[in-house]
Amino acid sequence: MRQEDPDIDYIRIAATALPVLLAILILSALAHVDRTAMVALWATAAISLLWLLARYRADILRERRRLRISAGVRERGGVAPRALTRLVEGMADPLLLLDMKQRVIHANRAARALLGETVVGKDISFYMRHPAALDALDAAIATGEAAEREFTLLDPVERTCMMRASIIEAGEEDTLERFVLASIFDLTKMKRAEKMRADFVANASHELRTPLAAIIGFIETLAGPAANDAEARRRFLAIMGEEAARMLRLIEDLLSLSRIEMDEHLPPSGAVDLAPLLENIVDTMAPRGKKDAPEIRLSLAEALPPVRADRDQLVQVFQNLIDNAIKYSRAGTPVDITAQLVERLPGRSEGGVAVTVFNQGEAIPPEHIPRLTERFYRVDSARSRKLGGTGLGLAIVKHIVSRHRGTLTIDSAPDQGTTVTVHLPSIAVASLA
Numbered sequence: 269m270r271q272e273d274p275d276i277d278y279i280r281i282a283a284t285a286l287p288v289l290l291a292i293l294i295l296s297a298l299a300h301v302d303r304t305a306m307v308a309l310w311a312t313a314a315i316s317l318l319w320l321l322a323r324y325r326a327d328i329l330r331e332r333r334r335l336r337i338s339a340g341v342r343e344r345g346g347v348a349p350r351a352l353t354r355l356v357e358g359m360a361d362p363l364l365l366l367d368m369k370q371r372v373i374h375a376n377r378a379a380r381a382l383l384g385e386t387v388v389g390k391d392i393s394f395y396m397r398h399p400a401a402l403d404a405l406d407a408a409i410a411t412g413e414a415a416e417r418e419f420t421l422l423d424p425v426e427r428t429c430m431m432r433a434s435i436i437e438a439g440e441e442d443t444l445e446r447f448v449l450a451s452i453f454d455l456t457k458m459k460r461a462e463k464m465r466a467d468f469v470a471n472a473s474h475e476l477r478t479p480l481a482a483i484i485g486f487i488e489t490l491a492g493p494a495a496n497d498a499e500a501r502r503r504f505l506a507i508m509g510e511e512a513a514r515m516l517r518l519i520e521d522l523l524s525l526s527r528i529e530m531d532e533h534l535p536p537s538g539a540v541d542l543a544p545l546l547e548n549i550v551d552t553m554a555p556r557g558k559k560d561a562p563e564i565r566l567s568l569a570e571a572l573p574p575v576r577a578d579r580d581q582l583v584q585v586f587q588n589l590i591d592n593a594i595k596y597s598r599a600g601t602p603v604d605i606t607a608q609l610v611e612r613l614p615g616r617s618e619g620g621v622a623v624t625v626f627n628q629g630e631a632i633p634p635e636h637i638p639r640l641t642e643r644f645y646r647v648d649s650a651r652s653r654k655l656g657g658t659g660l661g662l663a664i665v666k667h668i669v670s671r672h673r674g675t676l677t678i679d680s681a682p683d684q685g686t687t688v689t690v691h692l693p694s695i696a697v698a699s700l701a
């Protein structure tokens with residue numbers, strides 16, 4: 269990029285003007301012979317000089333305009349690129365405009381937040397030290413083609429980002445100048461989603477393969493060594509039945525989860541009274557007659573307002589929570605279910621209903637709590653599997669509650685027990701009419 273003032277290109281002017289002046293001098297020396305010839309010569313010389321000056325003036329004006337445009341871009345808010353800098357400023361992702369020497373001409377708000385307010389006017393390599401990110405800039409400048417490279421930011425939290433550099437041209441046809449447009453995209457969420465999808469397929473296949481392998485093993489034993497052992501046949505068939513039932517439950521849960529996810533963005537339209545719904549569920553789930561079965565106690569507040577809900581999905585939510593409370597409660601301790609009115613839902617100004625399911629038993633270590641609603645996540649996989657669990661119960665609960673615009677909270681404290689609370693927005697009775 270030329271920085272010098274175009275007005276002081278003396279050498280160029282002198283190199284062109286000198287031969288003309290010399291010609292005039294020689295001709296003037298000869299011209300004393302003929303006055304008319306001398307006048308003609310001077311006139312020709314004057315016209316030539318004027319023509320030369322006019323040509324230089326045009327060159328100088330063009331050069332000045334080119335310098336003004338690039339200086340304008342550099343100081344953000346120049347002539348043509350003012351619209352460009354405004355556009356860049358409005359983008360949510362960090363965006364930088366650099367000259368071809370990688371000096372920052374403009375950095376939008378997001379880029380300044382990422383790299384610091386002082387980045388403008390400086391060499392990008394002082395602020396961005398990731399070799400891969402700088403490599404994207406080098407590659408774009410070297411080839412003139414867009415280049416992308418991934419890199420990891422560690423501060424303040426680990427993030428996977430991508431630097432995308434492309435070459436753009438600004439200015440007018442005769443003063444076109446090239447710049448580097450560098451954008452930084454945060455790929456963390458996308459990468460996490462990709463990983464979750466891959467983990468999900470791996471987990472689902474693993475969960476299905478385990479019971480299937482057991483069933484195949486028992487079939488082989490029954491067909492071979494235990495062919496005539498009636499006792500072994502009875503025992504193995506019972507286990508095979510259980511394993512097959514677990515596979516069926518797993519497939520049903522997976523289907524149910526994908527159905528819930530499909531219309532998670534559509535809020536439910538039914539109005540559901542929680543009191544009779546909870547009474548029904550408790551009646552059907554109470555493990556009567558079983559040794560050490562926990563007593564299920566239900567405590568409902570008076571006059572609970574209805575909630576906007578899908579009845580079947582709410583049944584699924586409370587069945588899953590009560591099932592967990594029964595499964596993970598200490599022998600001989602009861603399971604307590606309460607439903608009460610709350611004036612304000614967590615983080616909202618509207619009121620609603622809070623349903624809690626409490627059981628005593630081994631507490632859930634705090635580091636596991638945020639992950640319990642992930643598919644297949646279990647504190648103790650072997651124990652959960654032995655109890656017939658698929659590890660999808662709380663994932664289903666979370667998605668249903670989220671569809672109902674409610675919240676799910678899990679609290680667990682050693683020596684006390686685990687409380688799972690579902691908050692649901694209520695419907696004003698007047699709006700039901």
Ligand SMILES: Nc1ncnc2c1ncn2[C@@H]1O[C@H](COP(=O)(O)OP(=O)(O)OP(=O)(O)O)[C@@H](O)[C@H]1O
Pocket residue numbers: 588592593596597627629630631632640645646647648652653656657658659660661662663686
């Ligand atoms: N009330 C509870 N007390 C202690 N741990 C619990 C409780 N509820 C859930 N957990 C823990 O959370 C994990 C995930 O629960 P989730 O309901 O998703 O799966 P699951 O009960 O193992 O299987 P599924 O519900 O699919 O049959 C459980 O494996 C268990 O470790």
Ligand SMILES: [Mg+2]
Pocket residue numbers: 588591592657660661662
């Ligand atoms: Mg469960």
